[in-house]
Amino acid sequence: MDHDEFSGALNTWFTGSARDLPWRKPGASPWAVLVSEFMLQQTQVDRVLPRWLEWMERWPTPSALAAAEPGDAVRAWGRLGYPRRALWLHRAAIQIATEHNDQVPTSVETLLELTGIGPYTARAVAAFAYGDRHPVVDTNTRRVIARAVHGKAAAGMPAAADLDDMEALLPQDPARAAVFNAAAMELGAIVCTARTPACDSCPVAAWCEWRGAGYPDNAPKKRPKQARFEGSDRQIRGRIMALLRATPGTVTTEAALAAAADGGVADAEQPRRAYDSLIADGLMIEFEGAARLP
DNA sequence: AAGCCGGGGGA
DNA sequence: TCCCCAGGCTT
Secondary structure: OOHHHHHHHHHHHHHHHOOOOHHHOOOOOHHHHHHHHHHOOOOOHHHHHHHHHHHHHHOOOHHHHHOOOHHHHHHHHOOOOOOHHHHHHHHHHHHHHHHOOOOOOOOHHHHOOOOOOOHHHHHHHHHHOOOOOOOOOOHHHHHHHHHHOOOOOOOOOOHHHHHHHHHHHOOOOHHHHHHHHHHHHHHHHHOOOOOOOOHHHOOOHHHOHHHHOOOOOOOOOOOOOOOOOOOOHHHHHHHHHHHHHHOOOOEEHHHHHHHHHOOOOOOOOHHHHHHHHHHHOOOOEEEOOEEEOO
């Protein structure tokens, strides 16, 4: 495959067809990009959009969020899911405000030291907020690489191999590289989708090894499937969190456990287990028979 | 490497 | 119903 032709075609498509997302606009601050990346971890764009707009208006800088109570961040997180992310983003804001002069770090290495930032988010911030040339690989890009480069039906390469592959595809010019990173993700999100890829409208179909091989069903390995949500501890935790978000101040432990059980439980210990785990995670503080957000 | 952590939307 | 999602942390 000619990498220049491939990236050129993908970038041209992105320029004309990409969704108009506010954190991609030239004026978006590094902080704005970082907040979007936290919210987008395992949560789709259309659900993130309204929350992100609220957050940026309320907490336009790291120090603004750092000055808030962590519970305010958790409450404002709403139903985005995985509320620990709100807690981690709040901690990251404190780290940025106090250790980095309120400026989002620029290097991948330093970004990785922030709470809640891993290999994907660190590179995404460095590439999208600062325009540095790094391979950015998320679940969409992994699938695009698996299909277009390796002719596989689904992603299955080790993460390090995907980074190497993306590095090889990445244009040398940092500006073009940043667009290519976003374009590969976008392609996976809206064309080269997991279930029903729209190959007829794919801008890089001519280079796609999977298409060239006749779409073999050669998925290397199923990813371990997540335990069902219904009846899970996560669901029960979610009930308690929903009550805490909806209640100013405190709720009694009794009320929290009742909310946990409301709707049914898989086993009798589940409400208490969920309650204790939320405390252990720092999402809830207990005192004198009552509980509240941190 | 595997398990855990929300919640919603699409097929 | 099951699958998937701009992942990261803990064990």
